[in-house]
């Protein structure tokens with residue numbers, strides 16, 4: 635049995651769809667989520683909340699492979715406690731293999747890297763088999779960070795570019811690995827994109843897609859911080875978002891390559907097309 639946590643999230647739902655589409659004789663897939671009502675009908679569901687020990691006691695019984703989708707929204711101590719509790723419970727239940735959706739090595743400068751690296755270290759010193767999927771940042775996230783407002787993308791990316799990845803591709807890769815976990819035991823897979831996308835690229839692509847001129851006007855990190863703060867985001871979210879711009883602008887996330895094409899057995903989707911098509915505005 636394969637259990638996927640975070641099954642009502644954007645990534646988890648896509649993974650479940652891929653796993654559910656396998657032939658009937660494939661091992662069962664079970665959706666683990668805090669929100670069972672949001673999981674597509676027809677997939678068995680268990681309520682799994684890393685913050686709720688009661689849901690973890692017995693939550694992983696009978697599971698051979700656990701796909702642990704990171705629950706990264708929070709301060710480091712909260713995220714570490716969540717991931718630690720989930721891994722403790724999985725080991726206690728005798729789960730054979732844990733596949734974890736982590737963050738690309740290039741993301742080490744990002745404010746949310748630490749909890750990922752902690753989780754990787756915990757898995758590597760644990761008793762279950764493991765595979766670490768070091769996901770690059772989503773093309774869809776890049777779109778969210780670069781909305782078109784009044785005909786312009788104002789985002790403090792400077793000349794920096796991001797080797798963004800389609801979330802759908804990362805979901806498919808995760809499903810492929812989870813379905814054949816033993817073949818990927820002990821692997822750390824770097825899953826970044828094959829094209830690096832910057833603000834000017836997005837403006838051009840968006841202009842071409844809509845037939846309306848879109849400019850790129852990089853602002854400053856201070857302006858972005860002020861705008862996010864004014865939106866009333868949770869305190870931990872502001873440095874996460876500003877730090878993401880900063881890492882892209884600093885050129886730390888532009889490295890392309892990785893193992894995504896090998897895992898998928900095909901070329902990844904175009905991050906530029908997806909980001910331009912998903913851009914709010």
Ligand SMILES: NC(=O)c1ccc[n+]([C@@H]2O[C@H](COP(=O)([O-])OP(=O)(O)OC[C@H]3O[C@@H](n4cnc5c(N)ncnc54)[C@H](OP(=O)(O)O)[C@@H]3O)[C@@H](O)[C@H]2O)c1
Pocket residue numbers: 639640641642643644645646666667668669682683684685703704705706707716735769770771772775801
């Ligand atoms: N690579 C990137 O660009 C990128 C961008 C954003 C986030 N992420 C990370 O990747 C993860 C998946 O991305 P996504 O696009 O699916 O994000 P999402 O749609 O916002 O979903 C958030 C996920 O976190 C899970 N979660 C939150 N609190 C939890 C808890 N206490 N116990 C168990 N699960 C919990 C949710 O599970 P349920 O609601 O189903 O319980 C859900 O799957 C995120 O959680 C975050 O850590 C990566």
